[in-house]
Amino acid sequence: MNDHEPDIGEIITGMSDELTHPDRPFTGQPHTDQGERGKTMVVGLTMRDICDCFIHGICLASYGISPPGVYERATAGDGTLNYNDVYGWDLDQLDPLAVMQNMTCEIERRMGIYPNVPKAQFGGDIEETRRKDSP
Numbered sequence: 001m002n003d004h005e006p007d008i009g010e011i012i013t014g015m016s017d018e019l020t021h022p023d024r025p026f027t028g029q030p031h032t033d034q035g036e037r038g039k040t041m042v043v044g045l046t047m048r049d050i051c052d053c054f055i056h057g058i059c060l061a062s063y064g065i066s067p068p069g070v071y072e073r074a075t076a077g078d079g080t081l082n083y084n085d086v087y088g089w090d091l092d093q094l095d096p097l098a099v100m101q102n103m104t105c106e107i108e109r110r111m112g113i114y115p116n117v118p119k120a121q122f123g124g125d126i127e128e129t130r131r132k133d134s135p
Helices: 008-017 047-062 070-076 097-110 126-133
Strands: none
Touching: 047 070, 047 097
C-alpha cells in the first residue's frame, strides 16, 4: 500500500504509463478527465462539433502565442473562430494537456453540463474561518 500523497511528477508519469487503451481505469483526480469526470459520455454532439471543440481548445490555450484576436474570440465563445485560425503561428508553444482540458470543457459546455464537477462544499464554520484569516 502506498501511504504518501503522489507529487505532480508521479501523477503525470502515472497518466502517461496508462497509454490510451480504452479499458484503462479512471485513476486520476475526480475533477479531471482522467478521473470521475472522464467517465461522462458525450451525448448530442456531431463529429463536426467535436472538431470545433478541438479548435476552440487550441485557441483557448494560445494566450500570448496566437496572433492578435484569436484568444479573445475563443474566450468570447461566439462562434467566430475559424479552422484557419490555428495556422501561421508556432503550435509547439502550446501545452497539449491544456488544449485537451479546454476541449473537454467546451464539449461539456455544448452538452449543457459545464461545469461537470460536484458543487464544492465547505466542511467548517465559515465565521470561525473568517476570524482566523482576519488580521
